Amino acid sequence: xxxxxxxxxxxxxxxxxxxxxxxxxxxxxxxxxxxxxxxxxxxxxxxxxxxxxxxxxxxxxxxxxxxxxxxxxxxxxxxxxxxxxxxxxxxxxxxxxxxxxxxxxxxxxxxxxxxxxxxxxxxxxxxxxxxxxxxxxxxxxxxxxxxxxxxxxxxxxxxxxxxxxxxxxxxxxxxxxxxxxxxxxxxxxxxxxxxxxxxxxxxxxxxxxxxxxxxxxxxxxxxxxxxxxxxxxxxxxxxxxxxxxxxxxxx
Amino acid sequence: xxxxxxxxxxxxxxxxxxxxxxxxxxxxxxxxxxxxxxxxxxxxxxxxxxxxxxxxxxxxxxxxxxxxxxxxxxxxxxxxxxxxxxxxxxxxxxxxxxxxxxxxxxxxxxxxxxxxxxxxxxxxxxxxxxxxxxxxxxxxxxxxxxxxxxxxxxxxxxxxxxxxxxxxxxxxxxxxxxxxxxxxxxxxxxxxxxxxxxxxxxxxxxxxxxxxxxxxxxxxxxxxxxxxxxxxxxxxxxxxxxxxxxxxxxxxxxxxxxxxx
Numbered sequence: 001x002x003x004x005x006x007x008x009x010x011x012x013x014x015x016x017x018x019x020x021x022x023x024x025x026x027x028x029x030x031x032x033x034x035x036x037x038x039x040x041x042x043x044x045x046x047x048x049x050x051x052x053x054x055x056x057x058x059x060x061x062x063x064x065x066x067x068x069x070x071x072x073x074x075x076x077x078x079x080x081x082x083x084x085x086x087x088x089x090x091x092x093x094x095x096x097x098x099x100x101x102x103x104x105x106x107x108x109x110x111x112x113x114x115x116x117x118x119x120x121x122x123x124x125x126x127x128x129x130x131x132x133x134x135x136x137x138x139x140x141x142x143x144x145x146x147x148x149x150x151x152x153x154x155x156x157x158x159x160x161x162x163x164x165x166x167x168x169x170x171x172x173x174x175x176x177x178x179x180x181x182x183x184x185x186x187x188x189x190x191x192x193x194x195x196x197x198x199x200x201x202x203x204x205x206x207x208x209x210x211x212x213x214x215x216x217x218x219x220x221x222x223x224x225x226x227x228x229x230x231x232x233x234x235x236x237x238x239x240x241x242x243x244x245x246x247x248x249x250x251x
Numbered sequence: 252x253x254x255x256x257x258x259x260x261x262x263x264x265x266x267x268x269x270x271x272x273x274x275x276x277x278x279x280x281x282x283x284x285x286x287x288x289x290x291x292x293x294x295x296x297x298x299x300x301x302x303x304x305x306x307x308x309x310x311x312x313x314x315x316x317x318x319x320x321x322x323x324x325x326x327x328x329x330x331x332x333x334x335x336x337x338x339x340x341x342x343x344x345x346x347x348x349x350x351x352x353x354x355x356x357x358x359x360x361x362x363x364x365x366x367x368x369x370x371x372x373x374x375x376x377x378x379x380x381x382x383x384x385x386x387x388x389x390x391x392x393x394x395x396x397x398x399x400x401x402x403x404x405x406x407x408x409x410x411x412x413x414x415x416x417x418x419x420x421x422x423x424x425x426x427x428x429x430x431x432x433x434x435x436x437x438x439x440x441x442x443x444x445x446x447x448x449x450x451x452x453x454x455x456x457x458x459x460x461x462x463x464x465x466x467x468x469x470x471x472x473x474x475x476x477x478x479x480x481x482x483x484x485x486x487x488x489x490x491x492x493x494x495x496x497x498x499x500x501x502x503x504x505x506x507x508x509x510x511x512x
Contacts, residue, residue, distance in 0.1 A: 061412055087418040098413035101509060102431045111427065112417035144509040164417070 003070070004199055005035040005058065005168060010067035010077075012050075012057055012223075024065075027053050028223045031067070035168070035201060035216075040194045042210035042231075043203040045220035046246060051203035052095075054220070055170045058201065059083075059090045072167070088116060091166030095173045097153040099145035099160070105132070106141040109160045117164055124163075131159045135189050151182030158189050169193065171202035207250055211235050219243045290478045297470040297479035304466030305486040308452040311384050311462070316448060318388040323395035328425055330396075331403050344396075351393035357454050360386040364458040383455035391448045398440045402433030438502050445498075446491045453483075463487075 012028035028050050035041055043051040056062040058069060060076065060083040069077040076086045100108050109128035113119040119127070132138050135155050145153055154174055161169060171190065175183040187209050194200060194213045204210055210217055210231065217234040219227045219242075227240045235251075238244050275281065326344045329337055351359065363386040368377045376382060406429045414424035434441075456465035463486055467479035 056412075059416055061416060083415075084418050084420055087416060090416075092413075092416040094409065094413060094416075096409060098409045100410065100414075100428055100432075102435060112419065115423050115427065116418035146510045160417070 002036070002073075003034040004037045004039075004072060005033075005201075006068075006070040007031055007033040007058070008068045008070070010054075010057060010069065011065050012053060012062060013065050026223060028057070028064075031225055033218065033225065033228070035199060037167075037199050038197045039199055039215045040213050041201045041216045041218060042214040043201065043218050043220055044205075044207065044210060044234075044246070049220040050223040051220055052172050055092070055172050055201060055203055058170060059087050059092055061092075084116070088164065089167045090170060091161030091164065091168070092170040093154070093157045093161050093172065093174050095176050097145070097150070097157045097177075099153055099157055101145050104142050104144055105137065105148075105156050108145065108156060109163045112160070112164050128159065128163050131162055132156075135159055136185075149182065150178045151185045154178060154182075154186045155189060158186070158193075162193070167199065169198055169200045169202075171200060171204070173203050173205060175204070175206060205250070207235070207247070219246065221246070286476075288477045288481055290476055293470070293474060293476040293478035294482060296474070297467065298482060300466045300470060301463050301479050301482045301486070304461055305463040305483065307380075307460060307462040308449075308486075309490070311380065311387065311452045311455065311460075312449045315384050315387045315391070315452075316445065318384070319391045319395055319444075319448065322388060322392035323399055324430070326392065326396035327399035327403060328430065330400055331425070333421065348393045348396055351389055352397070356387070356390040356451055357457065359390050360454055361457060362386075363389070364455070379455075379458050379460045383452075383458055383460055387448065387451065387455070390451075391444060395441065395444050398437050398444065399433060401440075402435075402437035403429060405436055406432045435502075435505065438498060442495060442498050446495060449490060449494070450487055453487075 010028055010031040011026065013024035013026040016024050031050075031054060033041070043054065045051055053062060057064050060081075064077055067077065068075055071086060072089070075081070099105075100111070103111065106125070106128055109132070110119075110121075110124040113124035113127065114121065129138065129141060132141055135158070137152065137155055137159065140148060140152060140156070145156065148156065154177075158174070174190075175186050178186065183206070187206065190200070190202070190209075191213055202210075212231075214231045216228060217231050218225045219234060219238070219240070221242050227234065227238060227243050234243065235247065238247060278284075326347065329340050329344045330348075332341070360383065364379065364382045367375050367382050367385075376385075403425075410428055410432065411424055414428040415421070419427065452462065453464040456462055456468070459465070463483040467477075467483045470479040471477050
Protein backbone atom coordinates (compact mmCIF):
# COMPACT_ATOMS: atom_id res chain seq x y z
CA UNK A 1 0.00 0.00 0.00
CA UNK A 2 1.33 3.44 -0.83
CA UNK A 3 2.27 5.63 2.08
CA UNK A 4 0.11 8.54 3.27
CA UNK A 5 3.13 10.22 4.79
CA UNK A 6 6.71 9.61 3.94
CA UNK A 7 9.73 11.16 5.58
CA UNK A 8 13.08 10.80 3.88
CA UNK A 9 16.33 11.71 5.64
CA UNK A 10 14.90 14.65 7.51
CA UNK A 11 17.40 16.87 9.33
CA UNK A 12 16.45 19.64 11.74
CA UNK A 13 18.94 21.95 13.42
CA UNK A 14 18.69 25.07 15.51
CA UNK A 15 21.26 27.79 14.89
CA UNK A 16 23.87 27.78 17.63
CA UNK A 17 23.31 30.34 20.32
CA UNK A 18 26.00 32.42 21.96
CA UNK A 19 29.22 33.72 20.49
CA UNK A 20 31.82 31.95 18.42
CA UNK A 21 31.42 29.85 15.32
CA UNK A 22 30.07 26.75 16.94
CA UNK A 23 28.22 24.23 14.84
CA UNK A 24 24.42 24.28 14.73
CA UNK A 25 22.63 22.17 17.28
CA UNK A 26 21.18 19.27 15.34
CA UNK A 27 18.04 17.92 16.96
CA UNK A 28 16.90 15.46 14.29
CA UNK A 29 19.32 13.41 12.20
CA UNK A 30 18.44 11.42 9.14
CA UNK A 31 14.87 10.60 10.08
CA UNK A 32 13.16 8.27 7.63
CA UNK A 33 9.67 6.99 8.21
CA UNK A 34 6.77 5.71 6.16
CA UNK A 35 3.20 5.85 7.41
CA UNK A 36 0.50 3.97 5.48
CA UNK A 37 -3.19 4.85 5.79
CA UNK A 38 -4.71 3.46 9.04
CA UNK A 39 -1.26 3.08 10.61
CA UNK A 40 -0.77 4.05 14.22
CA UNK A 41 2.85 5.00 14.71
CA UNK A 42 4.08 5.45 18.28
CA UNK A 43 7.20 7.47 18.93
CA UNK A 44 8.86 6.52 22.18
CA UNK A 45 12.07 7.70 23.78
CA UNK A 46 13.23 9.83 26.65
CA UNK A 47 12.55 13.56 26.96
CA UNK A 48 14.64 15.58 24.55
CA UNK A 49 15.01 12.72 22.08
CA UNK A 50 13.19 14.74 19.41
CA UNK A 51 9.69 13.22 19.42
CA UNK A 52 7.84 16.53 19.75
CA UNK A 53 10.10 18.31 17.29
CA UNK A 54 9.54 15.59 14.73
CA UNK A 55 5.77 15.95 15.06
CA UNK A 56 6.04 19.73 14.75
CA UNK A 57 8.14 19.32 11.59
CA UNK A 58 5.51 17.10 10.03
CA UNK A 59 2.83 19.80 9.99
CA UNK A 60 5.40 22.46 9.13
CA UNK A 61 5.30 24.26 12.47
CA UNK A 62 9.09 23.90 12.38
CA UNK A 63 11.35 24.56 9.45
CA UNK A 64 13.54 21.67 8.40
CA UNK A 65 17.09 21.96 7.12
CA UNK A 66 17.30 18.91 4.93
CA UNK A 67 15.28 15.96 3.72
CA UNK A 68 11.89 15.49 2.13
CA UNK A 69 8.43 15.10 3.63
CA UNK A 70 5.77 13.73 1.31
CA UNK A 71 2.11 13.81 2.28
CA UNK A 72 -0.43 12.13 0.06
CA UNK A 73 2.02 12.03 -2.83
CA UNK A 74 2.93 15.71 -2.64
CA UNK A 75 6.23 17.05 -1.38
CA UNK A 76 5.18 19.36 1.46
CA UNK A 77 8.69 20.24 2.57
CA UNK A 78 8.98 22.33 -0.60
CA UNK A 79 9.18 25.95 0.59
CA UNK A 80 6.66 26.96 -2.09
CA UNK A 81 3.97 24.84 -0.49
CA UNK A 82 1.50 26.82 1.60
CA UNK A 83 1.65 25.33 5.11
CA UNK A 84 -2.01 26.17 5.60
CA UNK A 85 -3.02 23.85 2.78
CA UNK A 86 -1.11 21.04 4.49
CA UNK A 87 -2.50 21.72 7.95
CA UNK A 88 -6.06 21.55 6.61
CA UNK A 89 -5.60 17.79 6.42
CA UNK A 90 -3.40 17.21 9.46
CA UNK A 91 -4.80 17.56 12.97
CA UNK A 92 -2.58 18.11 15.98
CA UNK A 93 -3.15 17.86 19.72
CA UNK A 94 -0.65 19.21 22.21
CA UNK A 95 0.51 18.17 25.66
CA UNK A 96 -0.83 21.34 27.30
CA UNK A 97 -4.25 21.17 25.51
CA UNK A 98 -3.83 24.75 24.16
CA UNK A 99 -7.54 25.42 23.99
CA UNK A 100 -8.52 29.02 23.32
CA UNK A 101 -9.56 30.30 26.77
CA UNK A 102 -11.66 33.20 25.48
CA UNK A 103 -13.91 30.93 23.43
CA UNK A 104 -16.51 28.44 24.63
CA UNK A 105 -15.94 24.74 23.99
CA UNK A 106 -18.28 24.87 21.03
CA UNK A 107 -16.58 27.96 19.56
CA UNK A 108 -13.18 26.28 19.99
CA UNK A 109 -14.48 23.41 17.88
CA UNK A 110 -16.12 25.49 15.16
CA UNK A 111 -13.43 28.17 14.67
CA UNK A 112 -11.23 26.29 12.20
CA UNK A 113 -14.20 24.73 10.43
CA UNK A 114 -15.58 28.21 9.73
CA UNK A 115 -12.32 30.06 8.99
CA UNK A 116 -10.26 27.41 7.23
CA UNK A 117 -12.77 24.97 5.80
CA UNK A 118 -15.45 27.59 5.15
CA UNK A 119 -18.12 25.31 6.60
CA UNK A 120 -21.52 26.97 7.02
CA UNK A 121 -22.26 27.82 10.65
CA UNK A 122 -24.98 25.22 11.03
CA UNK A 123 -22.84 22.44 9.59
CA UNK A 124 -19.87 23.34 11.79
CA UNK A 125 -22.09 23.44 14.87
CA UNK A 126 -23.71 20.10 14.26
CA UNK A 127 -20.39 18.44 13.45
CA UNK A 128 -18.89 19.76 16.70
CA UNK A 129 -21.92 18.83 18.78
CA UNK A 130 -22.00 15.35 17.31
CA UNK A 131 -18.35 14.71 18.26
CA UNK A 132 -18.75 16.29 21.70
CA UNK A 133 -21.75 14.05 22.26
CA UNK A 134 -19.85 10.97 21.15
CA UNK A 135 -17.03 11.68 23.59
CA UNK A 136 -19.29 12.47 26.52
CA UNK A 137 -18.89 16.24 26.43
CA UNK A 138 -22.31 17.30 25.18
CA UNK A 139 -23.16 19.11 28.42
CA UNK A 140 -19.93 21.13 28.24
CA UNK A 141 -20.55 22.74 24.85
CA UNK A 142 -21.23 26.19 26.25
CA UNK A 143 -18.64 25.97 29.06
CA UNK A 144 -15.30 27.77 28.88
CA UNK A 145 -12.07 25.71 28.88
CA UNK A 146 -10.82 26.95 32.26
CA UNK A 147 -13.92 25.56 33.93
CA UNK A 148 -13.10 22.00 32.77
CA UNK A 149 -10.84 19.34 34.25
CA UNK A 150 -7.58 18.49 32.49
CA UNK A 151 -9.04 15.31 31.06
CA UNK A 152 -12.08 17.15 29.75
CA UNK A 153 -9.91 19.87 28.23
CA UNK A 154 -7.76 17.33 26.44
CA UNK A 155 -10.86 15.54 25.13
CA UNK A 156 -12.13 18.86 23.82
CA UNK A 157 -8.75 19.42 22.15
CA UNK A 158 -9.11 16.04 20.46
CA UNK A 159 -12.62 16.91 19.31
CA UNK A 160 -11.35 20.27 18.03
CA UNK A 161 -8.71 18.48 15.96
CA UNK A 162 -11.19 15.89 14.67
CA UNK A 163 -13.84 18.44 13.70
CA UNK A 164 -12.05 19.31 10.49
CA UNK A 165 -11.87 15.63 9.44
CA UNK A 166 -8.07 15.37 9.26
CA UNK A 167 -6.52 12.51 7.33
CA UNK A 168 -3.61 12.32 9.74
CA UNK A 169 -3.60 13.04 13.46
CA UNK A 170 -0.46 14.07 15.35
CA UNK A 171 -0.66 13.60 19.11
CA UNK A 172 2.14 15.12 21.14
CA UNK A 173 2.27 13.41 24.56
CA UNK A 174 -1.34 14.26 25.09
CA UNK A 175 -1.62 12.49 28.44
CA UNK A 176 1.67 13.69 29.92
CA UNK A 177 0.14 16.66 31.75
CA UNK A 178 -2.82 14.72 33.16
CA UNK A 179 -3.48 13.21 36.57
CA UNK A 180 -3.17 9.43 36.29
CA UNK A 181 -6.88 8.84 36.82
CA UNK A 182 -7.73 11.16 33.91
CA UNK A 183 -5.44 9.46 31.41
CA UNK A 184 -7.91 6.67 30.69
CA UNK A 185 -10.72 8.87 29.42
CA UNK A 186 -8.39 10.52 26.90
CA UNK A 187 -6.78 7.31 25.69
CA UNK A 188 -10.23 5.84 25.18
CA UNK A 189 -10.89 8.40 22.45
CA UNK A 190 -7.55 7.70 20.81
CA UNK A 191 -8.29 3.99 20.92
CA UNK A 192 -11.71 4.54 19.34
CA UNK A 193 -10.18 6.66 16.58
CA UNK A 194 -7.48 4.04 15.95
CA UNK A 195 -10.14 1.36 15.64
CA UNK A 196 -12.11 3.57 13.28
CA UNK A 197 -9.08 3.63 11.00
CA UNK A 198 -7.63 7.08 11.69
CA UNK A 199 -3.99 7.39 10.69
CA UNK A 200 -2.03 8.64 13.68
CA UNK A 201 1.45 9.45 14.82
CA UNK A 202 1.75 9.81 18.54
CA UNK A 203 4.57 10.66 20.87
CA UNK A 204 3.83 8.92 24.13
CA UNK A 205 5.14 7.76 27.46
CA UNK A 206 2.26 5.32 27.88
CA UNK A 207 4.09 2.11 26.92
CA UNK A 208 1.18 -0.21 27.63
CA UNK A 209 -1.02 1.89 25.39
CA UNK A 210 1.61 2.01 22.64
CA UNK A 211 1.91 -1.74 22.77
CA UNK A 212 -1.85 -2.13 22.45
CA UNK A 213 -2.72 0.29 19.62
CA UNK A 214 0.50 0.77 17.62
CA UNK A 215 1.11 -0.81 14.27
CA UNK A 216 4.66 0.55 14.31
CA UNK A 217 6.82 1.68 17.21
CA UNK A 218 9.82 3.95 16.70
CA UNK A 219 12.42 4.38 19.40
CA UNK A 220 14.06 7.80 19.21
CA UNK A 221 17.38 8.50 20.84
CA UNK A 222 19.31 11.76 20.56
CA UNK A 223 17.42 12.84 17.45
CA UNK A 224 17.69 9.54 15.56
CA UNK A 225 15.22 6.75 14.99
CA UNK A 226 17.42 4.09 16.50
CA UNK A 227 15.04 1.25 15.99
CA UNK A 228 11.59 0.74 14.50
CA UNK A 229 9.33 -2.26 14.21
CA UNK A 230 6.13 -3.86 15.36
CA UNK A 231 5.24 -3.48 19.03
CA UNK A 232 5.98 -7.19 19.62
CA UNK A 233 9.43 -6.74 18.18
CA UNK A 234 10.33 -3.49 20.02
CA UNK A 235 8.83 -4.40 23.38
CA UNK A 236 9.51 -8.14 23.17
CA UNK A 237 12.92 -8.42 21.59
CA UNK A 238 14.62 -5.05 21.04
CA UNK A 239 17.69 -5.17 18.89
CA UNK A 240 19.57 -2.18 20.30
CA UNK A 241 21.19 -1.95 23.70
CA UNK A 242 19.87 1.67 24.13
CA UNK A 243 16.30 0.54 23.50
CA UNK A 244 16.66 -2.18 26.14
CA UNK A 245 17.99 0.29 28.65
CA UNK A 246 15.15 2.74 27.96
CA UNK A 247 12.47 0.07 28.24
CA UNK A 248 14.01 -1.31 31.42
CA UNK A 249 13.72 2.17 32.94
CA UNK A 250 10.14 2.91 31.94
CA UNK A 251 8.42 -0.47 32.13
CA UNK B 252 -14.74 38.79 66.80
CA UNK B 253 -14.99 39.74 63.11
CA UNK B 254 -17.77 42.25 63.76
CA UNK B 255 -15.85 43.84 66.64
CA UNK B 256 -12.76 44.29 64.48
CA UNK B 257 -14.83 45.81 61.69
CA UNK B 258 -16.49 48.26 64.11
CA UNK B 259 -13.09 49.23 65.53
CA UNK B 260 -11.65 49.77 62.06
CA UNK B 261 -14.62 51.95 61.11
CA UNK B 262 -14.23 54.11 64.23
CA UNK B 263 -10.50 54.61 63.56
CA UNK B 264 -11.20 55.59 59.95
CA UNK B 265 -13.91 58.09 60.95
CA UNK B 266 -11.66 59.67 63.58
CA UNK B 267 -8.72 60.06 61.18
CA UNK B 268 -10.88 61.51 58.41
CA UNK B 269 -12.56 63.81 60.95
CA UNK B 270 -9.17 65.06 62.07
CA UNK B 271 -8.11 65.81 58.51
CA UNK B 272 -11.37 67.68 57.92
CA UNK B 273 -10.90 69.61 61.15
CA UNK B 274 -7.43 70.75 60.04
CA UNK B 275 -9.03 72.05 56.83
CA UNK B 276 -11.90 73.85 58.55
CA UNK B 277 -9.80 75.45 61.30
CA UNK B 278 -6.99 76.55 58.98
CA UNK B 279 -6.35 80.31 59.02
CA UNK B 280 -7.22 80.71 55.34
CA UNK B 281 -10.36 78.61 55.34
CA UNK B 282 -12.74 81.56 55.09
CA UNK B 283 -10.85 83.03 52.17
CA UNK B 284 -10.66 79.59 50.52
CA UNK B 285 -14.41 79.19 50.92
CA UNK B 286 -15.33 82.51 49.41
CA UNK B 287 -12.93 81.99 46.49
CA UNK B 288 -13.68 78.35 45.63
CA UNK B 289 -17.02 77.47 47.18
CA UNK B 290 -19.21 80.45 46.51
CA UNK B 291 -22.83 79.55 45.96
CA UNK B 292 -23.69 82.45 43.68
CA UNK B 293 -20.68 81.78 41.46
CA UNK B 294 -21.62 78.10 41.38
CA UNK B 295 -25.11 78.81 40.05
CA UNK B 296 -23.84 81.61 37.84
CA UNK B 297 -21.14 79.60 36.09
CA UNK B 298 -22.93 76.27 36.07
CA UNK B 299 -24.57 76.72 32.69
CA UNK B 300 -21.44 77.89 30.93
CA UNK B 301 -19.22 75.14 32.39
CA UNK B 302 -21.87 72.52 31.56
CA UNK B 303 -21.92 73.71 27.98
CA UNK B 304 -18.14 73.51 27.96
CA UNK B 305 -18.14 70.00 29.36
CA UNK B 306 -20.42 68.85 26.57
CA UNK B 307 -17.50 69.68 24.26
CA UNK B 308 -15.15 67.53 26.38
CA UNK B 309 -17.58 64.66 26.11
CA UNK B 310 -17.91 65.04 22.36
CA UNK B 311 -14.17 65.10 21.83
CA UNK B 312 -13.74 62.11 24.13
CA UNK B 313 -16.45 60.13 22.39
CA UNK B 314 -14.86 60.69 18.99
CA UNK B 315 -11.23 60.33 20.10
CA UNK B 316 -11.65 57.16 22.17
CA UNK B 317 -12.77 54.82 19.36
CA UNK B 318 -10.18 56.39 17.06
CA UNK B 319 -7.48 55.75 19.67
CA UNK B 320 -8.50 52.11 20.03
CA UNK B 321 -8.52 51.51 16.28
CA UNK B 322 -5.21 53.29 15.69
CA UNK B 323 -3.53 51.61 18.67
CA UNK B 324 -4.75 48.14 17.64
CA UNK B 325 -3.41 48.60 14.13
CA UNK B 326 -0.06 49.91 15.36
CA UNK B 327 0.31 47.12 17.94
CA UNK B 328 -0.65 44.35 15.50
CA UNK B 329 1.56 45.82 12.82
CA UNK B 330 4.56 45.80 15.15
CA UNK B 331 3.97 42.12 15.92
CA UNK B 332 3.42 41.03 12.33
CA UNK B 333 6.05 39.08 10.44
CA UNK B 334 4.91 39.73 6.91
CA UNK B 335 7.67 41.22 4.74
CA UNK B 336 5.02 43.44 3.11
CA UNK B 337 4.55 45.26 6.38
CA UNK B 338 8.25 45.83 7.07
CA UNK B 339 8.20 49.56 6.17
CA UNK B 340 5.00 50.03 8.16
CA UNK B 341 6.62 48.36 11.16
CA UNK B 342 9.35 50.97 11.05
CA UNK B 343 6.79 53.76 10.83
CA UNK B 344 4.96 52.24 13.80
CA UNK B 345 8.12 52.15 15.92
CA UNK B 346 9.05 55.74 15.08
CA UNK B 347 5.48 56.87 15.74
CA UNK B 348 5.29 55.34 19.22
CA UNK B 349 8.73 56.62 20.16
CA UNK B 350 8.00 60.17 19.04
CA UNK B 351 4.48 60.56 20.35
CA UNK B 352 5.23 58.99 23.71
CA UNK B 353 8.30 61.14 24.10
CA UNK B 354 6.68 64.54 23.48
CA UNK B 355 4.34 66.05 26.12
CA UNK B 356 0.69 65.90 25.03
CA UNK B 357 0.28 69.64 25.56
CA UNK B 358 3.04 70.32 23.04
CA UNK B 359 1.58 67.95 20.49
CA UNK B 360 -1.79 69.65 20.85
CA UNK B 361 -0.30 73.09 20.26
CA UNK B 362 1.89 71.89 17.39
CA UNK B 363 -1.02 70.28 15.57
CA UNK B 364 -3.64 72.84 16.53
CA UNK B 365 -1.53 75.81 15.45
CA UNK B 366 0.88 74.19 12.98
CA UNK B 367 -1.70 72.15 11.09
CA UNK B 368 -3.74 75.03 9.68
CA UNK B 369 -0.56 77.09 9.16
CA UNK B 370 0.52 74.65 6.45
CA UNK B 371 -2.47 75.76 4.37
CA UNK B 372 -2.77 72.40 2.71
CA UNK B 373 -6.24 71.57 1.45
CA UNK B 374 -7.65 68.62 3.35
CA UNK B 375 -6.15 69.54 6.71
CA UNK B 376 -9.14 70.56 8.81
CA UNK B 377 -9.26 74.03 10.25
CA UNK B 378 -11.94 73.28 12.79
CA UNK B 379 -10.43 73.34 16.26
CA UNK B 380 -12.64 70.44 17.27
CA UNK B 381 -11.07 68.15 14.69
CA UNK B 382 -7.52 69.39 15.18
CA UNK B 383 -7.80 68.81 18.93
CA UNK B 384 -9.32 65.36 18.40
CA UNK B 385 -6.57 64.40 15.98
CA UNK B 386 -3.87 65.57 18.38
CA UNK B 387 -5.32 63.67 21.33
CA UNK B 388 -5.83 60.55 19.19
CA UNK B 389 -2.20 60.61 18.07
CA UNK B 390 -0.91 61.07 21.63
CA UNK B 391 -3.01 58.37 23.20
CA UNK B 392 -2.71 56.02 20.23
CA UNK B 393 0.98 55.66 21.02
CA UNK B 394 0.39 54.84 24.69
CA UNK B 395 -2.46 52.46 24.08
CA UNK B 396 -0.54 50.73 21.27
CA UNK B 397 2.22 49.85 23.73
CA UNK B 398 -0.31 48.55 26.26
CA UNK B 399 -1.89 46.34 23.61
CA UNK B 400 1.49 45.17 22.36
CA UNK B 401 2.45 44.10 25.87
CA UNK B 402 -0.86 42.23 25.99
CA UNK B 403 -0.11 40.47 22.70
CA UNK B 404 3.35 39.47 23.92
CA UNK B 405 1.89 38.07 27.13
CA UNK B 406 -0.21 35.50 25.26
CA UNK B 407 1.64 32.20 25.38
CA UNK B 408 3.27 31.18 22.06
CA UNK B 409 1.48 27.81 22.21
CA UNK B 410 -1.71 29.71 21.36
CA UNK B 411 -0.11 30.69 18.06
CA UNK B 412 1.01 27.09 17.47
CA UNK B 413 -2.39 25.61 18.07
CA UNK B 414 -4.12 28.23 15.93
CA UNK B 415 -1.67 27.59 13.10
CA UNK B 416 -1.89 23.83 13.53
CA UNK B 417 -5.63 24.20 12.91
CA UNK B 418 -4.81 25.82 9.58
CA UNK B 419 -5.46 29.45 10.52
CA UNK B 420 -3.32 32.04 8.76
CA UNK B 421 -1.18 34.31 10.93
CA UNK B 422 -3.63 37.15 10.38
CA UNK B 423 -6.55 34.97 11.42
CA UNK B 424 -4.60 33.66 14.42
CA UNK B 425 -3.84 37.22 15.47
CA UNK B 426 -7.35 38.64 15.16
CA UNK B 427 -9.36 35.63 16.25
CA UNK B 428 -7.15 33.98 18.86
CA UNK B 429 -4.32 36.14 20.19
CA UNK B 430 -5.68 39.68 20.04
CA UNK B 431 -8.93 38.99 21.94
CA UNK B 432 -6.90 37.43 24.75
CA UNK B 433 -4.44 40.33 24.68
CA UNK B 434 -7.24 42.88 25.06
CA UNK B 435 -8.72 41.03 28.03
CA UNK B 436 -5.40 41.11 29.80
CA UNK B 437 -4.83 44.75 28.96
CA UNK B 438 -8.17 45.99 30.31
CA UNK B 439 -6.87 47.49 33.61
CA UNK B 440 -4.08 49.55 31.98
CA UNK B 441 -6.42 50.39 29.08
CA UNK B 442 -8.87 51.80 31.61
CA UNK B 443 -6.11 53.99 33.00
CA UNK B 444 -5.45 55.44 29.59
CA UNK B 445 -9.14 55.82 28.85
CA UNK B 446 -9.80 57.85 31.99
CA UNK B 447 -6.60 59.76 31.42
CA UNK B 448 -7.70 60.65 27.88
CA UNK B 449 -11.03 61.81 29.20
CA UNK B 450 -9.24 64.13 31.64
CA UNK B 451 -6.74 65.34 29.07
CA UNK B 452 -9.54 66.71 26.91
CA UNK B 453 -9.08 69.69 29.26
CA UNK B 454 -5.67 70.32 27.68
CA UNK B 455 -7.24 71.49 24.45
CA UNK B 456 -8.32 74.67 26.23
CA UNK B 457 -4.91 76.02 25.15
CA UNK B 458 -6.21 76.09 21.59
CA UNK B 459 -9.13 78.23 22.65
CA UNK B 460 -11.70 75.48 22.29
CA UNK B 461 -14.66 76.32 24.49
CA UNK B 462 -14.64 73.35 26.86
CA UNK B 463 -15.16 73.00 30.62
CA UNK B 464 -11.71 74.13 31.70
CA UNK B 465 -11.80 77.09 29.37
CA UNK B 466 -15.28 78.10 30.51
CA UNK B 467 -14.19 77.86 34.13
CA UNK B 468 -11.04 79.95 33.64
CA UNK B 469 -13.08 82.48 31.72
CA UNK B 470 -15.46 82.91 34.63
CA UNK B 471 -12.51 82.96 37.04
CA UNK B 472 -10.79 85.74 35.12
CA UNK B 473 -13.94 87.82 34.78
CA UNK B 474 -15.44 87.44 38.27
CA UNK B 475 -12.25 86.73 40.19
CA UNK B 476 -13.76 83.57 41.64
CA UNK B 477 -12.56 79.95 41.22
CA UNK B 478 -15.76 78.06 42.04
CA UNK B 479 -16.32 77.02 38.38
CA UNK B 480 -13.04 75.04 38.59
CA UNK B 481 -14.78 72.91 41.20
CA UNK B 482 -17.77 72.57 38.92
CA UNK B 483 -15.49 71.34 36.13
CA UNK B 484 -13.73 68.90 38.48
CA UNK B 485 -17.09 67.55 39.57
CA UNK B 486 -18.09 66.92 35.95
CA UNK B 487 -14.90 65.00 35.21
CA UNK B 488 -15.47 62.85 38.30
CA UNK B 489 -19.08 62.16 37.38
CA UNK B 490 -17.88 60.59 34.14
CA UNK B 491 -14.66 58.91 35.33
CA UNK B 492 -15.90 57.06 38.41
CA UNK B 493 -18.86 55.21 36.88
CA UNK B 494 -16.74 54.45 33.81
CA UNK B 495 -14.12 52.73 35.95
CA UNK B 496 -16.75 50.83 37.94
CA UNK B 497 -18.48 49.72 34.76
CA UNK B 498 -15.32 48.26 33.19
CA UNK B 499 -14.36 46.62 36.50
CA UNK B 500 -17.72 44.94 36.52
CA UNK B 501 -17.51 43.90 32.87
CA UNK B 502 -14.06 42.43 33.40
CA UNK B 503 -15.02 40.48 36.52
CA UNK B 504 -18.10 39.12 34.79
CA UNK B 505 -15.94 37.95 31.89
CA UNK B 506 -13.44 36.27 34.23
CA UNK B 507 -16.23 34.54 36.13
CA UNK B 508 -17.75 33.25 32.95
CA UNK B 509 -14.47 31.93 31.55
CA UNK B 510 -13.45 30.24 34.77
CA UNK B 511 -16.94 28.90 35.37
CA UNK B 512 -17.29 30.33 38.88
